[in-house]
Amino acid sequence: NAGVTQTPKFRVLKTGQSMTLLCAQDMNHEYMYWYRQDPGMGLRLIHYSVGEGTTAKGEVPDGYNVSRLKKQNFLLGLESAAPSQTSVYFCASTRQGYNEQFFGPGTRLTVL
Amino acid sequence: GESVGLHLPTLSVQEGDNSIINCAYSNSASDYFIWYKQESGKGPQFIIDIRSNMDKRQGQRVTVLLNKTVKHLSLQIAATQPGDSAVYFCAEKISGGSYIPTFGRGTSLIVHP
Numbered sequence: 061n062a063g064v065t066q067t068p069k070f071r072v073l074k075t076g077q078s079m080t081l082l083c084a085q086d087m088n089h090e091y092m093y094w095y096r097q098d099p100g101m102g103l104r105l106i107h108y109s110v111g112e113g114t115t116a117k118g119e120v121p122d123g124y125n126v127s128r129l130k131k132q133n134f135l136l137g138l139e140s141a142a143p144s145q146t147s148v149y150f151c152a153s154t155r156q157g158y159n160e161q162f163f164g165p166g167t168r169l170t171v172l
Numbered sequence: 173g174e175s176v177g178l179h180l181p182t183l184s185v186q187e188g189d190n191s192i193i194n195c196a197y198s199n200s201a202s203d204y205f206i207w208y209k210q211e212s213g214k215g216p217q218f219i220i221d222i223r224s225n226m227d228k229r230q231g232q233r234v235t236v237l238l239n240k241t242v243k244h245l246s247l248q249i250a251a252t253q254p255g256d257s258a259v260y261f262c263a264e265k266i267s268g269g270s271y272i273p274t275f276g277r278g279t280s281l282i283v284h285p
Contacts (some may be wrong), residue, residue, distance in 0.1 A: 064215075091271055093272075100181075100277065102261060102276050103216070103261070103275040110271070118272070150216070152216075154271065156271075159206050159218075159273075161208075161218065163215030163217070164215050165214060165215050166214070
């Protein structure tokens with residue numbers, strides 16, 4: 061099993077550009093999450109999904125959109141990137157009823 | 173504000189010592205408490221969890237203690253090794269509902285050889 065994979069690993073954007081981060085998991089997990097992690101901070105939840113076709117807002121959803129058209133994929137979109145969105149983004153998945161979240165390796169995004 | 177926090181942002185220990193990482197929480201309704209380890213440049217990795225009806229749980233070289241009276245959680249690492257150097261996060265979760273854990277800021281553990 062590859063576990064949770066994220067693409068791309070690194071990206072540099074200019075202010076106003078758009079991009080999509082892809083998260084894929086091969087563990088048949090029901091729940092998927094997108095977090096951002098800033099220096100000295102913990103993980104802050106952006107959006108999450110409890111199943112295919114469903115999404116919900118987390119703690120810091122503004123400026124982001126998500127979609128979960130397939131159970132194994134969870135996409136995070138930035139429509140108009142801002143420097144405040146410079147961060148490391150982590151995707152995670154969990155099997156329903158379990159506590160352990162499996163995290164991807166992260167995407168380091170810089171917005172100039 | 174955050175319902176999960178850490179007392180010490182950085183902990184330095186010598187190889188072979190025991191390490192204790194502390195965590196405070198404020199939500200008395202939390203059912204589970206979870207510890208994660210994050211090595212530099214990697215995603216967090218699950219270490220151990222404990223249910224609120226327990227006060228101690230042991231894993232391989234790790235022990236988690238829960239004191240609900242003072243809403244305190246600790247992770248003890250025995251015979252700390254250089255490979256234990258990482259940031260450690262505690263998280264709390266309420267079972268049922270939306271299965272969203274709340275993470276603390278993290279403690280950086282530095283192990284000196």
